[in-house]
Amino acid sequence: MYGSGDTPRPPYLSYGQWVEAEDPARLRKKSAEAEQLFRRTGITFNVYGDSEATERLIPFDLVPRILSAREWARLERGIKQRVGAINAFLYDIYHRQEILRAGRVPLELVANNDAFLPQMIGVSPPGDVYTHIVGVDIVRTGEDDFFVLEDNARTPSGVSYMLENRETMLHMFPDLFSRIPVQSVSDYPKNLRRSLAASAPPGCEGRPVVAILTPGIHNSAYYEHSFLADQMGAELVEGHDLRVVDGRIAMRTTRGYTPIDVLYRRVDDDFLDPLNFNPGSLLGVPGVMDVYRAGGITLANAPGTGIADDKAIYSYMPEIVEFYTGESPILNNVPTWRCVEPDGLAYVLEHLDELVVKEVHGSGGYGLLVGPAASKREIARFAKKLKANPGNYIAQPTLSLSTVPVLTRQGLAPRHVDLRPFVMVSPQSIQVTPGGLTRVALKQGSLVVNSSQGGGTKDTWVLEE
Amino acid sequence: MLGKTAGGLFWMFRYLERSETTARLLETGLRIALTRSAAAQNEWASILATAGVGNAYAERYDQPEAGRVIDFLLRDRKNPSSVLSMFGMARNNARLVRTALTREVWEATNECWMAVESALAKPVAAKNLPQILANIRQQSALVRGALHGTMLRNDIYNFARIGTFIERADSTARILDVKYYVLLPSVSHVGSTLDNVQWETILRSVSAMRAYRWLHGGDVNPTGIADFLVLDGQMPRSLVFCYRKIVSNLGYLAQNYEQRNPCHDKAESLLEQLQNHSIQSILDLGLHEFIGEFLRDNAALGRQIEIDYRFTE
Numbered sequence: 001m002y003g004s005g006d007t008p009r010p011p012y013l014s015y016g017q018w019v020e021a022e023d024p025a026r027l028r029k030k031s032a033e034a035e036q037l038f039r040r041t042g043i044t045f046n047v048y049g050d051s052e053a054t055e056r057l058i059p060f061d062l063v064p065r066i067l068s069a070r071e072w073a074r075l076e077r078g079i080k081q082r083v084g085a086i087n088a089f090l091y092d093i094y095h096r097q098e099i100l101r102a103g104r105v106p107l108e109l110v111a112n113n114d115a116f117l118p119q120m121i122g123v124s125p126p127g128d129v130y131t132h133i134v135g136v137d138i139v140r141t142g143e144d145d146f147f148v149l150e151d152n153a154r155t156p157s158g159v160s161y162m163l164e165n166r167e168t169m170l171h172m173f174p175d176l177f178s179r180i181p182v183q184s185v186s187d188y189p190k191n192l193r194r195s196l197a198a199s200a201p202p203g204c205e206g207r208p209v210v211a212i213l214t215p216g217i218h219n220s221a222y223y224e225h226s227f228l229a230d231q232m233g234a235e236l237v238e239g240h241d242l243r244v245v246d247g248r249i250a251m252r253t254t255r256g257y258t259p260i261d262v263l264y265r266r267v268d269d270d271f272l273d274p275l276n277f278n279p280g281s282l283l284g285v286p287g288v289m290d291v292y293r294a295g296g297i298t299l300a301n302a303p304g305t306g307i308a309d310d311k312a313i314y315s316y317m318p319e320i321v322e323f324y325t326g327e328s329p330i331l332n333n334v335p336t337w338r339c340v341e342p343d344g345l346a347y348v349l350e351h352l353d354e355l356v357v358k359e360v361h362g363s364g365g366y367g368l369l370v371g372p373a374a375s376k377r378e379i380a381r382f383a384k385k386l387k388a389n390p391g392n393y394i395a396q397p398t399l400s401l402s403t404v405p406v407l408t409r410q411g412l413a414p415r416h417v418d419l420r421p422f423v424m425v426s427p428q429s430i431q432v433t434p435g436g437l438t439r440v441a442l443k444q445g446s447l448v449v450n451s452s453q454g455g456g457t458k459d460t461w462v463l464e465e
Numbered sequence: 466m467l468g469k470t471a472g473g474l475f476w477m478f479r480y481l482e483r484s485e486t487t488a489r490l491l492e493t494g495l496r497i498a499l500t501r502s503a504a505a506q507n508e509w510a511s512i513l514a515t516a517g518v519g520n521a522y523a524e525r526y527d528q529p530e531a532g533r534v535i536d537f538l539l540r541d542r543k544n545p546s547s548v549l550s551m552f553g554m555a556r557n558n559a560r561l562v563r564t565a566l567t568r569e570v571w572e573a574t575n576e577c578w579m580a581v582e583s584a585l586a587k588p589v590a591a592k593n594l595p596q597i598l599a600n601i602r603q604q605s606a607l608v609r610g611a612l613h614g615t616m617l618r619n620d621i622y623n624f625a626r627i628g629t630f631i632e633r634a635d636s637t638a639r640i641l642d643v644k645y646y647v648l649l650p651s652v653s654h655v656g657s658t659l660d661n662v663q664w665e666t667i668l669r670s671v672s673a674m675r676a677y678r679w680l681h682g683g684d685v686n687p688t689g690i691a692d693f694l695v696l697d698g699q700m701p702r703s704l705v706f707c708y709r710k711i712v713s714n715l716g717y718l719a720q721n722y723e724q725r726n727p728c729h730d731k732a733e734s735l736l737e738q739l740q741n742h743s744i745q746s747i748l749d750l751g752l753h754e755f756i757g758e759f760l761r762d763n764a765a766l767g768r769q770i771e772i773d774y775r776f777t778e
Contacts, residue, residue: 041572042575229563252775252778
């Protein structure tokens with residue numbers, strides 16, 4: 001919020017004046033009110049392996065994270081460029097593999113990768129769209145320094161929090177929004193429905209039937225699945241509601257089986273189809289891959305998109321963007337050491353105390369070493385794991401993430417944040433909802449923002465021009 | 466509409482209805498315990514039987530004893546029929562069918578659950594029971610109010626209502642069944658105070674003490690009560706009332722879906738049988754036998770609806 005000076009940076013000026021004039025006691029009261037609101041609405045996430053309190057609230061902080069229209073315009077261009085390249089990369093990887101032939105990405109990185117699905121080779125999804133929904137994780141380290149931390153191209157979650165956070169802010173501080181012009185995010189569900197409908201199989205007649213496939217009410221993101229289904233006017237289905245009927249995927253309704261055109265699936269590739277992938281899966285639909293390959297349904301996202309957001313592939317993103325767009329990347333990657341390379345491993349082992357080491361296939365902040373915050377014993381233990389399986393890890397420098405104030409008992413205090421903007425891809429367009437989900441590390445000095453690790457969220461404002 | 470969603474709604478409202486029944490039974494039990502301690506143990510036993518958990522209770526405890534029965538029926542998480550378990554399951558179903566509910570119905574259900582869970586976090590002393598039961602009743606009234614005030618009168622609403630009335634018919638029939646012997650003319654007790662109190666218990670179990678008085682004045686007699694609970698179409702918990710509702714809600718589905726199913730014939734013929742009876746013909750047949758058959762038919766209708774509307778695979 002303050003940059004390097006003592007006065008708020010320009011996007012925060014109006015808000016800064018407002019918050020200064022507010023009584024801290026009133027803000028704390030509002031904060032408690034917001035929590036009540038979230039509880040009443042049931043905006044919760046489930047914590048695995050925690051039988052007593054299986055539903056928890058993600059802490060919400062009521063100080064917004066604010067971006068100027070100019071800052072956002074650049075981010076938006078960078079995100080669209082990157083997501084466009086990701087789709088081109090996926091098409092290429094599952095067809096002619098030119099980028100591998102050109103030697104820009106090592107062949108073995110793709111061939112030996114679990115996220116690469118041979119079942120997708122030669123399959124062209126409708127409109128050649130692979131990633132209908134993407135959440136690009138971005139961090140900021142300086143006035144103009146934005147880095148992409150991760151491209152979530154499988155089943156990114158969090159968009160319901162983006163929407164509910166804004167609803168909550170509008171509800172609690174209507175006056176604030178009449179003083180400060182903020183770009184709206186509320187069209188997201190409508191736009192998502194349109195974007196998905198536009199990706200329906202070519203043979204689809206009439207208004208496409210869209211459904212969301214959830215693993216069920218015990219999934220950590222179930223609230224989001226039901227929220228989106230509700231907002232989009234889509235059916236919320238589970239694997240056992242679906243079956244193959246006459247070469248289509250159909251859902252069991254009170255009046256018989258109704259075919260689905262577009263399935264926004266929030267089930268991982270591995271669980272999608274017990275006939276084609278993990279045979280033990282109860283979450284998927286037997287035979288859905290065969291219907292998909294025959295063009296009977298659109299799956300969003302397409303199976304096999306994980307090869308594009310894999311953390312080892314990530315380090316090649318600058319090359320990938322250049323290869324497919326002919327432009328240099330607008331958004332930078334975080335410098336990344338690949339432990340699979342001997343030089344990389346040697347450097348990482350040397351500098352474990354200053355690096356963040358991640359599992360290539362990990363997510364949710366699990367299996368992660370934050371060097372500067374780790375004890376000597378933790379580092380030694382991690383070094384062992386690393387040496388045993390170097391190909392499983394990448395390492396990045398510890399970035400000094402930007403901070404935004406949060407409301408604490410002692411008043412406002414800075415905490416580190418990241419940003420996950422949400423992108424929709426259809427055959428016609430790539431759209432980015434202004435802002436996204438700001439995640440915030442609530443512990444002082446902490447850099448881990450994941451909700452599963454005690455992070456919270458904030459409303460994210462992109463100001464009007 | 467998904468078959469699973471229809472099933473989720475049907476059961477959500479059965480659970481809510483059942484939790485109310487249990488709460489009402491507890492209230493009746495408490496009243497008996499307070500006013501006639503000699504009859505209390507019998508009364509708790511018959512309440513456990515009515516709630517269908519007599520055996521489950523007996524497996525864990527010896528004699529029915531006020532504190533234990535209250536805890537078992539109210540807040541025992543291991544008892545799937547306890548008020549707390551029922552509300553938990555109703556809310557779970559509400560999450561499952563979240564997209565079919567208005568925001569108001571969902572929030573009322575969620576708040577109801579939060580209130581019940583916190584009210585029942587600790588064992589409830591008998592002296593606090595009336596207050597807590599009143600609170601629970603008020604919370605579930607809010608859910609019903611939200612349903613009536615905000616839901617479209619479409620298939621969603623009708624599945625919710627069908628679940629409500631199948632469950633309600635079941636519980637009224639059970640109350641009668643457990644107490645049928647009280648209503649039988651018996652030489653030794655006719656006109657005695659014991660009978661009067663027992664009869665009143667039945668009416669209290671269905672929240673119909675005052676309603677009965679309005680209709681019948683002070684004349685509380687066994688035939689009148691049985692008639693009231695089985696055949697009186699004005700009484701919202703009578704079997705005839707429930708079946709008129711079920712037939713009408715199912716009729717809506719047939720019209721809306723342009724298809725009649727086996728459940729329609731079944732429900733209509735059950736209603737017809739009920740309406741063809743007089744209370745005398747039921748008593749001649751044997752109240753216990755009549756109720757036993759009704760409970761079996763009612764359960765079979767529930768299963769038929771489940772099949773006809775594809776609640777499960």
